[in-house]
Amino acid sequence: MSDPPLAAPGAGTGRSGRVGLLVWRISGAAGPVLAVILALLAIWYAATVWLNAQWVLDQAARADRMAGFGDILRGTLNQERPVLPAPHQVAAELWNTVALQPVTSRRSLVWHAWVTLSATLTGFGIGTVLGIALAIGIVHNRAMDMSVMPWAIASQTIPILAIAPMIIVVLNSVGVQGLLPKAIISAYLSFFPVVVGMVTGLRSPDAAQLDLMRTYSASRAQTLWKLRFPASLPYLFASLKVGVAASLVGAIVGELPTGAVRGLGARLLSGSYYGQTVQIWAALLMAAFCAALLVGLIGLIQRLTLGRMGLAR
Amino acid sequence: MVVEARRLDLTFQTADGPVQALSDVSLDIRAGDFVSFIGPSGCGKTTFLRVIAGLEEATGGSVSVNGMTPDEARRARAYGYVFQAAGLYPWRTIGRNVKLPLEIMGFDRAEQDRRMRDVLRLVELEGFERKYPWQLSGGMQQRASIARALAFDAALLLMDEPFGALDEIVRDRLNEQLLDLWARTGKTICFVTHSIPEAVYLSTRIVVMSPRPGRIADVIDSPLPRERPLDIRDSAAFIEVAHRVREGLRAGMGDDV
Numbered sequence: 001m002s003d004p005p006l007a008a009p010g011a012g013t014g015r016s017g018r019v020g021l022l023v024w025r026i027s028g029a030a031g032p033v034l035a036v037i038l039a040l041l042a043i044w045y046a047a048t049v050w051l052n053a054q055w056v057l058d059q060a061a062r063a064d065r066m067a068g069f070g071d072i073l074r075g076t077l078n079q080e081r082p083v084l085p086a087p088h089q090v091a092a093e094l095w096n097t098v099a100l101q102p103v104t105s106r107r108s109l110v111w112h113a114w115v116t117l118s119a120t121l122t123g124f125g126i127g128t129v130l131g132i133a134l135a136i137g138i139v140h141n142r143a144m145d146m147s148v149m150p151w152a153i154a155s156q157t158i159p160i161l162a163i164a165p166m167i168i169v170v171l172n173s174v175g176v177q178g179l180l181p182k183a184i185i186s187a188y189l190s191f192f193p194v195v196v197g198m199v200t201g202l203r204s205p206d207a208a209q210l211d212l213m214r215t216y217s218a219s220r221a222q223t224l225w226k227l228r229f230p231a232s233l234p235y236l237f238a239s240l241k242v243g244v245a246a247s248l249v250g251a252i253v254g255e256l257p258t259g260a261v262r263g264l265g266a267r268l269l270s271g272s273y274y275g276q277t278v279q280i281w282a283a284l285l286m287a288a289f290c291a292a293l294l295v296g297l298i299g300l301i302q303r304l305t306l307g308r309m310g311l312a313r
Numbered sequence: 314m315v316v317e318a319r320r321l322d323l324t325f326q327t328a329d330g331p332v333q334a335l336s337d338v339s340l341d342i343r344a345g346d347f348v349s350f351i352g353p354s355g356c357g358k359t360t361f362l363r364v365i366a367g368l369e370e371a372t373g374g375s376v377s378v379n380g381m382t383p384d385e386a387r388r389a390r391a392y393g394y395v396f397q398a399a400g401l402y403p404w405r406t407i408g409r410n411v412k413l414p415l416e417i418m419g420f421d422r423a424e425q426d427r428r429m430r431d432v433l434r435l436v437e438l439e440g441f442e443r444k445y446p447w448q449l450s451g452g453m454q455q456r457a458s459i460a461r462a463l464a465f466d467a468a469l470l471l472m473d474e475p476f477g478a479l480d481e482i483v484r485d486r487l488n489e490q491l492l493d494l495w496a497r498t499g500k501t502i503c504f505v506t507h508s509i510p511e512a513v514y515l516s517t518r519i520v521v522m523s524p525r526p527g528r529i530a531d532v533i534d535s536p537l538p539r540e541r542p543l544d545i546r547d548s549a550a551f552i553e554v555a556h557r558v559r560e561g562l563r564a565g566m567g568d569d570v
């Protein structure tokens with residue numbers, strides 16, 4: 001493999017140069033990112049003191065004392081069932097449930113996260129395949145174009161909290177339990193952005209690009225595979241990012257109605273049951289981390305794929 | 314007869330009323346002809362080419378391509394079409410863009426590679442097959458799109474201002490190469506251009522068109538020999554033909570000028 005005698009843009013920027021650039025970018029971004037995190041923590045602490053103060057004041061009133069500022073500070077930041085737990089309490093809870101537990105243990109948040117993630121990924125897979133299939137049908141078939149889209153839109157206007165218990169109960173009655181009902185709810189939420197994005201993407205080739213295919217007298221399948229599909233990929237990735245986040249929400253919601261004991265949804269449920277706000281916040285942070293991870297992963301695949309296709313400049 | 318057009322009419326229905334793009338166009342194109350279409354912008358050159366290609370349907374009259382309807386000819390992959398804009402697919406390298414028609418028409422891989430290299434050499438783009446379109450200049454992209462149309466070796470070539478975006482020097486060389494290709498292969502070529510010298514240099518017949526509605530103002534059979542070195546453009550016969558084309562264009566414009 002020899003390169004053609006043409007200087008490509010960016011030629012001469014070797015691997016080491018690229019790594020250097022990356023390091024420079026990250027360190028350049030670190031300052032602002034750190035500042036934002038510190039600001040958020042400060043706001044969080046202030047809110048913790050403010051929201052939990054009432055309890056301290058009540059305690060003091062009952063004991064017939066005046067609570068000073070120091071008492072309030074001490075009393076608000078380490079409550080067992082605070083209205084809003086302090087960041088260090090959540091951090092400690094995360095440390096205890098993530099680092100100090102074997103990941104196979106039921107007390108490990110990683111284990112719960114994995115239970116939810118496996119349903120998320122299954123549902124996301126089903127939703128993506130379904131979404132792409134529907135989009136291909138919509139683009140190629142006028143009847144489907146007219147009939148499917150309204151139903152898809154209608155399906156998304158039903159609150160998922162209303163329909164999730166029904167799906168679970170119905171599936172339960174036919175003996176389907178565990179991962180699959182959650183995955184179906186998750187697919188229910190994620191197919192929609194994929195349909196919308198893919199329909200737009202498959203229709204994105206312009207008249208000239210389609211005319212070229214006509215001059216070759218290409219079949220519909222060839223036009224789909226060699227023109228519409230590659231043209232749709234940037235749109236697909238954009239909707240996959242929305243879809244995967246929706247999938248995670250679907251899987252968590254799917255864990256709520258049955259009083260499940262496994263998964264992030266179960267942690268949220270039992271936390272609110274017993275007033276364990278620290279546990280709730282730890283589960284929330286874990287869910288946010290999972291969402292960021294999934295979206296980041298899709299972003300990475302997007303960069304690699306579009307880069308290989310010469311579409312990312 | 315490769316193309317036979319009889320009293321062709323084409324009216325586009327647009328939002329602000331009908332636009333008559335072609336009116337009463339009759340033309341015969343014989344096998345091996347090099348026919349140029351010249352005329353002011355909007356006189357229907359592209360539209361006529363698209364009718365031949367079966368991309369647009371005439372609203373009146375008749376047209377046949379190789380004795381078939383344009384649509385049948387299109388299905389029989391009777392022609393290669395070079396569009397006014399290069400229209401390369403941005404996610405394909407130059408090499409894979411050229412191979413696109415070959416993939417669709419089911420050539421085997423070795424044959425695809427061989428033909429791709431051949432036509433890229435012909436348009437002087439060898440070594441660029443792994444570049445993406447955006448890495449090439451506009452003129453290079455246009456040459457790649459010509460290579461793509463040549464790759465599957467159709468007997469009829471429809472070329473819509475293929476060299477419009479190129480500089481004079483490259484254009485001269487490609488004109489020579491196109492003539493050479495035409496002489497060697499005996500293809501029939503329909504060629505749209507805005508340049509009088511280009512039309513006269515290349516063609517055996519020059520079709521002068523005029524606008525509103527688009528129609529044929531004059532058809533000039535070139536007296537020039539088929540063998541044409543570049544300096545034929547200084548000969549008296551060449552200048553004579555060029556003069557006739559210019560007169561035809563002026564007459565076609567009527568009161569507009």
Ligand SMILES: Nc1ncnc2c1ncn2[C@@H]1O[C@H](COP(=O)(O)OP(=O)(O)OP(=O)(O)O)[C@@H](O)[C@H]1O
Nearest residue numbers: 325327332333334353354355356357358359360361
């Ligand atoms: N798809 C279309 N819908 C409506 N009107 C059209 C369409 N295509 C072309 N026309 C009209 O038909 C006429 C002829 O257009 P055409 O593109 O054939 O001109 P042309 O001779 O190729 O011009 P140019 O030299 O600028 O390329 C123009 O008036 C144009 O506005």
Ligand SMILES: [Mg+2]
Nearest residue numbers: 358359397473
């Ligand atoms: Mg045109």
